[in-house]
Amino acid sequence: MPLWRDVSFAVPWGSALLVRGANGTGKTTLLRIVAGLTHADAGVLCWRGAPCAPFAPPLRDDLLFVGHAPALSDELTAAENLAALASLGGDDASAAAVRSALDLLDIGRAAGVLARALSAGQRRRVLLARLALSARRLWVLDEPTTSLDDGAVAWFEATLAAHLARGGVAVVATHLPLRMDAARRMELVL
Amino acid sequence: MTEPATARGLPAGADTVSVLAALRWGLARDLAIAFRSRNELVVQLVFFVLVASLFPLTLAPEPGTLAMLGPGVLWVAALLSSLLALPRLFGRDFDDGTLAQVALSPRPLPALVSGKMLAHWLVTGLPVVVLAPVLGAAYRLDAAAGALLAASLALGTPILSLLGGIVGALTLGARGGSGLAALLALPLYVPVLIFGSGAVAAQAAGLSASPHLSLLAAGLLLAGMAAPFAAAAAIRIALD
Numbered sequence: 214m215p216l217w218r219d220v221s222f223a224v225p226w227g228s229a230l231l232v233r234g235a236n237g238t239g240k241t242t243l244l245r246i247v248a249g250l251t252h253a254d255a256g257v258l259c260w261r262g263a264p265c266a267p268f269a270p271p272l273r274d275d276l277l278f279v280g281h282a283p284a285l286s287d288e289l290t291a292a293e294n295l296a297a298l299a300s301l302g303g304d305d306a307s308a309a310a311v312r313s314a315l316d317l318l319d320i321g322r323a324a325g326v327l328a329r330a331l332s333a334g335q336r337r338r339v340l341l342a343r344l345a346l347s348a349r350r351l352w353v354l355d356e357p358t359t360s361l362d363d364g365a366v367a368w369f370e371a372t373l374a375a376h377l378a379r380g381g382v383a384v385v386a387t388h389l390p391l392r393m394d395a396a397r398r399m400e401l402v403l
Numbered sequence: 404m405t406e407p408a409t410a411r412g413l414p415a416g417a418d419t420v421s422v423l424a425a426l427r428w429g430l431a432r433d434l435a436i437a438f439r440s441r442n443e444l445v446v447q448l449v450f451f452v453l454v455a456s457l458f459p460l461t462l463a464p465e466p467g468t469l470a471m472l473g474p475g476v477l478w479v480a481a482l483l484s485s486l487l488a489l490p491r492l493f494g495r496d497f498d499d500g501t502l503a504q505v506a507l508s509p510r511p512l513p514a515l516v517s518g519k520m521l522a523h524w525l526v527t528g529l530p531v532v533v534l535a536p537v538l539g540a541a542y543r544l545d546a547a548a549g550a551l552l553a554a555s556l557a558l559g560t561p562i563l564s565l566l567g568g569i570v571g572a573l574t575l576g577a578r579g580g581s582g583l584a585a586l587l588a589l590p591l592y593v594p595v596l597i598f599g600s601g602a603v604a605a606q607a608a609g610l611s612a613s614p615h616l617s618l619l620a621a622g623l624l625l626a627g628m629a630a631p632f633a634a635a636a637a638i639r640i641a642l643d
Binding site: 226248249250251252261267268270273274276278280281282283284285286287288289293297298300301302303327350379380381 | 407428432435440498499500503507509510639643
C-alpha cells in the first residue's frame, strides 16, 4: 500500500518547504527520497531542473542531510565528530571553525567530551552546528528542533533564515512550531 | 531568486586528488576510533593467540606433526580473528547514521570505503602478520618457514578485510547480521586459506612457494580493485 499518491512540489531558491503530518504519515520517508537515500516507488525527483537518481553526484554536491540518527561516533569527541562530518562534506573543518561553531550553539565547553557522554540535546546541537559550517545549497532536516531548548530553537530559526536569505533551499520535517518569514515558507501536509 | 553560489572546497569529480582525500578521510577516522576502543583490538588479538596456542597443547608434541600443522592452524586462527572483527567495519557506522552521511557526501564512496577497509586491515590484519612468526615458534617452525608464513599472511589478510567488507556491507541491517556475515564470508575465505597455508607447505616439501604467493598477490590486486566498488554498491542498497 502506498504511503501517499500525487505528492508534488517545487521549492524555489530562497524558500523552505515545511513537511507536516502526524506520526507515521511518511515525513521521514519523503525526506529520505528528497535527500536521495531512498527510491520512490513512482515519480521523479529533480534537482536544479535535472532528474536525479538516488545518490546522484549533482544532488550530493549540494546536500546537507540531518536525519533522525545522531551520526555521531561514540568514540570521538564532539569536536572530532563535527570536524569529521564537516570535512566529509568539504566544509571548513579547521579547529578554529569547529570550535566557533560549537560556541555558537553553546556547547564549546563540551568540545572535548566523548559523544557517548553527551545528552540528547547536546548531540542534537553538535549536529546542528554543521549548519553553521556548511555552505550547501540544499538542507534536508528531519525534526531538527527535537530535544532542543528555546535558545537553540531561536538560533536554528535565525540560521535557517540566513540560509534562505543567501538563496539556499531547505526541506524541513517538523511538528513543532517554527517562526519564519511567511514569504519564504511553503507547507506540505501529508 | 537566483541560484546561490556555493563556497564548497571540494573539487568536482573523482580525480586522483579527491580519491586520495576520501581514502585518507576513511582511514584517519577509523584509526582514531580504533585507537579509542583499543581494548576491543586487544581482545581480538588475544583470541588469535589463544586459538593458535590451543593446538600445541592438545596435539602430540612431536616436532614433525606440529611443524606440519602449524601454518594451517595459524591461518585458520587469523581467519577466525578477522571474522571476529568484521562487524566493526560498517556495523556501527550504519547503526548510528554515519554511513548515511558518508554515502550522501560529495566524496567518492568507493574511496571512502577503501580507507575504512585499509584501517580495518591495519588494526586487525597487520598485528596478526607480526605475531604469526612468533607463534610459529610454538609449532617448531624454523625462521625461513616463519618468514614465509608472515609473507603469505601479509598478502592474504588484506584480502580477508576486502572480502569481509563486501560481506559486512551486504548483511547490514539484517537481523543477526554478524552471524550471517560469518557464514557468507567463510566460503569466500577458503581460496585465500588454501594458497596461504599451501605456500608454507610447499616450501616444507622442497617445492617453490612462489606460485602460491603470486596467486595470493593476484587475488589481492583483484580484490583491491573490485571490493571497494562492490561494498559501496551494497551500502547504497542497505541504506535504501
